Amino acid sequence: MNITRRHVLLLLPAAAVAWKSVLAGTPESAPNYTMTDHWWGMLIDVSKCIGCGNCVRACQAENDVPDGFFRTWVEEYHRTDWHLDRPQVISPDGGKEGFPPVSEDPDGIYFFVPKLCNHCADSPCTQVCPVGATFITPDGVVLIDQKYCMGCGYCVQACPYGCRYIHPTKHVADKCTLCYHRITKGLTTACCEACPTGARQLADLKNPKDPIHEFLRTHTVHILKPDMATGAKVFYNDLDGSVR
Amino acid sequence: MSVLKDAGHLFRFVGIFVVLFLIFLVVRGFVVPKTFGEYGHYRAAAIGEIAANPLHFAGHQACAECHADIVATKAAGAHAHVNCEACHGPLEGHVENPAAVVPVLPNTATLCVRCHEASAARPKGFPQVVAAEHANGVACETCHNPHSPAIGSGSNAGGAQ
Incomplete structure (x- = not known):
């Protein structure tokens, strides 16, 4: 068969497609872990957070987070009855070394809110x-x-x-990876591992045996900025309305 | 046929277009990373790379394999649900090589107050003390065994771990 210029021209796209599939290779796979079997989120019980900063330190150690930057941090809210929608929020060094003790305020409340990436389903x-x-x-x-x-x-x-x-x-x-290198190995995140009160709990929303389902059924949980329709998967229990 | 005879310049134009398109495909084959687009508009291999990051916290399970006695002491007390590494820090290195990486004993003077120093911001039911009044300088572990902190469990009660 005579190979003409036309034949070569016709063959080139086919060759390009074939080469592309050679380049792609085979995808990496973690043993015993199927991505489609999981849908990760986190449950944060504000009523259990004691503001010790263990999570912040654990995160920085686990993920080599540089000083002054935070993948997770803790905020201390002071919400008075006079300004229900204008709380005073402090987070000295991300709450890494805890917070200065405060005394009881008869006209308001203090509480801690741990924050991290919400791993939004429809993230901006x-x-x-x-x-x-x-x-x-x-x-x-x-x-x-x-x-x-x-x-x-x-x-x-x-x-x-x-x-x-x-x-x-x-x-x-x-940013926070939800300790992807840990959760794919069956471990919990560093922040959850270090949390002494269980205020943070890793949740697998696709696992029917995960305690998150019973918790969501029996508690009224909130997400942050629900009006932004981000599909946030970090659920907050006992969250004050002043938290943003 | 007479129509095609005059259309030679169009074929040359199409030819140039096809050649440029092929060059585009070849260049694209080089510059687009492998695995890009496998799951979506991103490099699928990045998932595996992030999953391969090194561990620092070994996890409670790993501690319990060797330190079952401490875990048993802990399980009997108020600190049952506090993981070892919450106080002792990240110790994957110790799990990998117990002889080379020896955990430093935490200083209770700074460790305990981190959680138990009284503050109105902490949850009401959580045990809190004003350390300066409560202990008057006496080390916490004198009365409390950190692994099971009920009174009388500390070192001067002979129950230290």
């Missing part, structure tokens, strides 16, 4: 990324591909919860 941060460097995994964890991120900071601005920052030395976006 993943929608604004111009290069596809941040995404939600099939098991519901919002992650950052730091090799692909170019550090533009759009996602930092887009997160309504302020959970992202630009890493000071890597110059890429960084």
Whole structure:
């Protein structure tokens, strides 16, 4: 058969497609872990949080979070009866070393609110990324591909919860991974591991045996900024209306 | 046929377009990362890379494998649900190599007050003391065994762990 220029031209696209599949290779897979079997979230029981800062320190140790930046942090709220919607919020060094003791306020309440990435099902941060460097995994964890991120900071601005920052030395976006390297191995997150009161609990919403389901059925839980329809998966129990 | 005879310049135009498209496909094959688009508009391999991050906290299960006695003491007291590494810190290194990485005993002077120093912000039912009044400088573990903190469990009661 005579190969004409036309034949070559016809064959080239087929060759390109074939080569592409060679380049793609086989995807990496973790043994005994099927992403589609899980849908991760977290339960935070505000009424159990004692503001010790264990979670913040644990997170920084587990994930090498640079000083002054936080993947999780704790806020102390002081909500008075005069300003129900204007609480005073402090978070000295993210609550890492705890909080200065406060005395009883007859006209208001104090309480702690731990915060972290809400791993939103419809996250604004993943929608604004111009290069596809941040995404939600099939098991519901919002992650950052730091090799692909170019550090533009759009996602930092887009997160309504302020959970992202630009890493000071890597110059890429960084945030809570819900300890993805731990939960895929059957461990709980570092913050949940270190929480002495069980105020934080990792929850697998796709696991029918997870205690989260009974808890959600028997308690009235809230998410932060529900009006933004982010599909946040960090559920707060006993959350005061002043928390934003 | 006479129509096609005059359309030669169009075929050349289409030819150039096809060649440029093929160059685009080849360049794209080089610059688009492997596994991009496997699950969505991102590099699927990034998931595996993040999952391969090193552990620092070993988890309570790992502690219990060797320190079953302490876990039993703990299970009997108020600290039953406090994981070992909540106080002792991240110790995956110790699990990997118990001889080389020896945990530093936490200082109860700073450790206990982190949770138990009285503050109106803590939940009401949580046991709290004003350390300065409560102990008057006596170390916490004198009366309380940190693993099971009921009174009389401390070192001067002979129940220390």
